[in-house]
Amino acid sequence: MVNVLSCLLKRKVTADVPARDEEIEALGREIRREVDAVFGGSLAIRELDTGSDNAAEIEINNLTNPYYDVERFGITFVASPRHADVLLVTGAVTHNMAVAAKKTYDAMPSPKFVVAVGDDACTGGIFAGSYAVLGGAEKIVPVDLKIPGNPPAPKEILSGLLALMRHAGRTR
Amino acid sequence: MVSDEGLGKRAVRELLGPGGLSEQVTEGCNGEWYLRVSEPEFLPLVTSLAARECALIGLFCTEHFSPGAPFSLLYVLEKKGVLLVVVLDTAQSAPSIARLLPSACWPERECRDGFGIAFEGSFDERRLLLHETYPDDYHPLKKCVGNVPPTMKSSVEPSAEYPFRGVQGDGVYQIPVGPVHAGIIEPGHFRFSVIGEKIFNLELRMFYKHRGIEKLAEGRSQGDLVRIAEAVSGDESVANSVACCIAVEKIAGTHVPERAWALRTILMEEERIGSHLGDQAGMLVDVAFPLGASQFAVIREEVFRMNALLTGSRFLRGMIVPGGLSRDIRTEDLEALRLFVRQVRKRYRTGLKIVLSTASVIDRFSPTGVVRRSILRPLNITGPTARASGGNGDVRVDHPYGIYSRHSPSVRALHDGDVLSRFTVRASEILDSLDLIERLLESLPEGPVRVACEAKDGYALSLVESARGQSLCWIWIQNGVVERYKVRTASYCNWLAIEHAVQGEIVPDFPLINKSLNLSYAGTDM
Numbered sequence: 001m002v003n004v005l006s007c008l009l010k011r012k013v014t015a016d017v018p019a020r021d022e023e024i025e026a027l028g029r030e031i032r033r034e035v036d037a038v039f040g041g042s043l044a045i046r047e048l049d050t051g052s053d054n055a056a057e058i059e060i061n062n063l064t065n066p067y068y069d070v071e072r073f074g075i076t077f078v079a080s081p082r083h084a085d086v087l088l089v090t091g092a093v094t095h096n097m098a099v100a101a102k103k104t105y106d107a108m109p110s111p112k113f114v115v116a117v118g119d120d121a122c123t124g125g126i127f128a129g130s131y132a133v134l135g136g137a138e139k140i141v142p143v144d145l146k147i148p149g150n151p152p153a154p155k156e157i158l159s160g161l162l163a164l165m166r167h168a169g170r171t172r
Numbered sequence: 173m174v175s176d177e178g179l180g181k182r183a184v185r186e187l188l189g190p191g192g193l194s195e196q197v198t199e200g201c202n203g204e205w206y207l208r209v210s211e212p213e214f215l216p217l218v219t220s221l222a223a224r225e226c227a228l229i230g231l232f233c234t235e236h237f238s239p240g241a242p243f244s245l246l247y248v249l250e251k252k253g254v255l256l257v258v259v260l261d262t263a264q265s266a267p268s269i270a271r272l273l274p275s276a277c278w279p280e281r282e283c284r285d286g287f288g289i290a291f292e293g294s295f296d297e298r299r300l301l302l303h304e305t306y307p308d309d310y311h312p313l314k315k316c317v318g319n320v321p322p323t324m325k326s327s328v329e330p331s332a333e334y335p336f337r338g339v340q341g342d343g344v345y346q347i348p349v350g351p352v353h354a355g356i357i358e359p360g361h362f363r364f365s366v367i368g369e370k371i372f373n374l375e376l377r378m379f380y381k382h383r384g385i386e387k388l389a390e391g392r393s394q395g396d397l398v399r400i401a402e403a404v405s406g407d408e409s410v411a412n413s414v415a416c417c418i419a420v421e422k423i424a425g426t427h428v429p430e431r432a433w434a435l436r437t438i439l440m441e442e443e444r445i446g447s448h449l450g451d452q453a454g455m456l457v458d459v460a461f462p463l464g465a466s467q468f469a470v471i472r473e474e475v476f477r478m479n480a481l482l483t484g485s486r487f488l489r490g491m492i493v494p495g496g497l498s499r500d501i502r503t504e505d506l507e508a509l510r511l512f513v514r515q516v517r518k519r520y521r522t523g524l525k526i527v528l529s530t531a532s533v534i535d536r537f538s539p540t541g542v543v544r545r546s547i548l549r550p551l552n553i554t555g556p557t558a559r560a561s562g563g564n565g566d567v568r569v570d571h572p573y574g575i576y577s578r579h580s581p582s583v584r585a586l587h588d589g590d591v592l593s594r595f596t597v598r599a600s601e602i603l604d605s606l607d608l609i610e611r612l613l614e615s616l617p618e619g620p621v622r623v624a625c626e627a628k629d630g631y632a633l634s635l636v637e638s639a640r641g642q643s644l645c646w647i648w649i650q651n652g653v654v655e656r657y658k659v660r661t662a663s664y665c666n667w668l669a670i671e672h673a674v675q676g677e678i679v680p681d682f683p684l685i686n687k688s689l690n691l692s693y694a695g696t697d698m
Contacts, residue, residue: 047356051381054358054694055406055487058450061356062476065453065469079354095324096303096380096697097359100351126403131312131319132384151406153486 021067027158028073034165035074039085043075043165046084046108050101050140051133052091056118056151060088063154075161081107086164089137090151092120092127098140105141113144115164117157122146180205183254187224193217197256201422201632203571204248204255208238214260215267218247221258222272226251227549229635229665230644231279232658233287235315237261237648243287246658247276248633248644253570257633268294275552275665286313286386298335301382301698304328312387319387339365339373347679351380358693362682369678374671381697389657394420394494394627397647397654402489404659405695407450410436410443411638412645412659412695413492418573418634419647420494424627430617432496433574438509438612439488440636441605446475447639448556448598451690455595456527458684459536467523471516478512481505495625510613517606524599537592541673541685544589552665555641557689560597561589567637579608591688628652638662640690661695 035043047060063070064077078084081104093101105114116137119125124135137143145167147160181197184205188194193213197205209217230248237244241261247269249256260266268291270277281300283289288311302310305324311317339346344365351359361377389400401416402409414436421428428436449472456465476486482501483491491497527533545562547553558565564585568576581604586593631648641662648656666689673685 048352049358049381051383052358052694053403053406054692055409057356057358058407059486062473065473066466067470067473077356081352091381092383094381094383095305095321096382097351098324099305100359100380104352126400127383127388129319130384130388131317131321132382132387134321150485150489151487153480 024068024155024158027155027162028070031070031073031075031158031162031165034162034169038165038169039074041074043086043161044078044084045075045086045088046078046081046104047088047090048081048101048104050089050091050097050121050137051094051127052118052120052151056090056121059151059154059157060090060117063157068154068158070158081105082109084108084112086113086115086161087141088115088117088157089121089141089143090117092124092130092133092135093137093140094133096132098134102140113164113168114141115160116143116146117149117160118151119148122148125150180254184256187221187226187251187254187256188217189220200257201425201630202419202634204257204633206257206259208259208261211260211262211266214258215269217258218269218272221249221256224251225549226256227552228269228273228275229552229642230633230646230658230660231276231283232646232660233283233289233313234648234656234658235287243289245283245289246646248646255571255633255635262289264288265290265292267292270294270296274550278664278668279660285311287311288314301379303379303382304332304334312384319384319390334377336363336375336377337373341367343367344372360693364679364682366679369680371674371677371679371682374674374682376667376671378667378693379697381694383698385659385698386657389654392654393652394625394649394654397657398493400657401645401659402487402492404698405661405663405692406487407443407447408638408640408643408661408692408695409487409489410439410492411636411643412661414440414574415634415636415643415645415659416647416657417492417494418636419632419645420627420649421625422632422634423630423647423649424494424625426495426623426625428496428574428625429620429623430575431500431619432621434612434616435497435501435621436492437575437579438609439483439491441609442475442479442482443488444639445602445605446472446479447690448602449475451687452595452598454687455537455591455684456533458687459533461527461530461533464523464527464530464533467519467526471520471523474512474516478509481508493622494627496620496622498622500621506613506616510610513606513610513613517603520602520606528596534592536681536684537595538590539588540591540681541677541688542589543669543673543689545587547669547672551668552642553669554665555637555639555662556594556597556601557666557669558641559583559585560593562587565642567635567642571635573634573636579611581608591684594688626652631656640692640695641666659698661692663692663695667691667696 121137185194226249238261245260247258280291285301347364350361359380363375365373401412404412453465453468543561627649644660646658
């Protein structure tokens with residue numbers, strides 16, 4: 001009984017994970033401001049891979065690791081395009097993905113934004129001209145912003161999203 | 173690979189048995205053996221090799237390889253230490269061997285798509301790489317077909333849609349998932365046939381990301397080829413580019429400097445650590461244990477940052493070139509790596525202890541998603557997945573490349589074949605890789621990191637052990653440019669394991685089982 005009580009009353013501790021990057025914190029504060037001002041407090045992102053080499057997905061996934069943890073800045077990754085403000089497209093668009101990619105974009109409510117992440121999504125990159133790809137993301141959906149890189153690092157993706165929000169705020 | 177020629181030849185003879193065939197084998201550039209056979213010889217040979225427990229680890233087609241034959245099919249067979257490439261010349265068709273060696277099923281469909289080869293007696297005639305919107309009778313890998321997008325079909329009749337295997341019966345219903353999934357994941361389609369909550373059957377449909385990598389490489393320089401190899405699968409950039417460089421270097425007869433091999437090995441192991449950590453973090457997210465997941469994710473981010481410090485790329489890209497490395501790594505950065513390895517080991521061990529002593533994690537991990545040992549050889553399941561199911565294959569041990577013959581990893585096979593075994597195998601591999609990096613840093617050879625390397629003519633097979641397992645590549649160079657680049661990553665084989673591992677499991681365990689197999693879609697779809 002004493003054991004149970006002491007377990008209940010004891011202060012709960014989790015391991016101290018040493019992860020802080022001042023540059024990201026500063027970038028995050030700016031993002032938070034823009035998300036609040038332009039998107040009413042939360043920016044919902046849907047990721048769409050149309051034929052990447054998986055490096056760009058890994059970097060987008062990394063945005064949720066404790067170093068970046070972008071949810072605290074108001075950015076969420078959503079499971080359905082119907083809940084999304086922004087579509088992040090990675091990879092050159094393959095013929096085999098073209099129909100699914102178009103359907104995903106069409107399922108998003110307006111106003112909507114499309115960001116091409118990585119060289120392949122921006123221009124087709126190394127795959128441009130292949131029989132199996134159409135080219136960059138703009139071949140099937142209107143692209144608002146391109147973030148080049150092979151792949152772009154998480155910090156570059158965040159800077160890109162900040163630029164998108166500033167652009168959206170101005171053109172509102 | 174097999175260094176002693178006499179020994180290698182004897183092993184091949186033993187494999188082929190008595191008879192004329194063993195006199196016809198010729199040795200390739202990288203220790204592999206080639207055997208050209210006629211069609212009447214082919215089936216009896218493959219039957220006998222299958223009976224001798226050979227695994228079919230690769231099958232691909234190439235054009236104008238043998239004088240007088242339009243196409244040649246190359247069947248790569250492996251039995252511990254021996255690599256035999258059976259070459260079958262053909263004008264248009266070949267007998268299917270997918271019933272004898274099931275790992276031939278996807279490659280046969282691939283050869284049919286790419287080159288229009290018909291496989292007689294094949295049980296699966298559906299297209300693989302080319303989905304419905306591609307025109308009929310379009311075979312992009314033929315030399316006479318240019319590398320330009322064909323005129324795609326604007327619409328597809330319902331009758332022409334991909335036919336999934338129908339599972340009929342009382343209470344059986346289907347759940348179609350994908351190609352666009354709910355998370356930040358690559359695209360692929362899973363067709364579940366479910367009874368109640370239990371998965372009765374799963375059928376995959378992949379190749380949504382087919383980018384035409386092999387065709388893209390043709391006619392390119394050897395330097396360009398390595399950049400293409402890096403784009404096969406992002407988190408295997410080093411493994412696939414090293415595989416490609418080994419083949420080129422063997423054709424050219426180049427000896428890569430010791431320091432370059434030591435640094436390449438460090439980068440390969442660094443890549444393995446990053447991949448395994450991401451995978452373990454993902455598995456813990458899927459069982460709702462963020463405490464463990466966060467610790468591994470933090471270490472993984474630090475590995476990426478260390479990669480950037482060492483090479484300027486978080487994915488270690490741009491370093492591997494034919495003949496060595498594009499540049500040396502600075503001494504102070506290597507010193508930073510040494511300190512990093514030491515402190516990561518300590519933190520990783522702490523995290524691991526927390527995870528493995530948490531009942532809710534173990535309860536979800538075991539005995540979930542069992543890959544039975546009996547499917548390993550027929551499907552050529554490789555890497556940590558095989559080693560968690562009683563397999564003891566590891567390319568670094570079976571066909572050591574670079575300096576692995578002197579730094580062989582200890583292969584520790586587990587036998588349960590479940591998610592927990594795959595998690596644990598990866599944990600011990602991370603610790604082994606950290607040890608190996610530290611050992612290599614202690615006695616890093618001095619000297620150049622690159623020598624001139626320019627292959628003129630020839631072909632070679634190479635195998636490396638990526639984080640996911642055996643990655644195969646075959647390169648044929650003519651007049652200094654790429655004539656044919658064949659690449660087959662571990663994921664291409666291991667994807668089929670998931671169809672078996674989920675049977676009888678509940679649908680909510682699928683994401684966990686999937687994560688535990690760590691499969692690359694990009695590396696499969698090419």
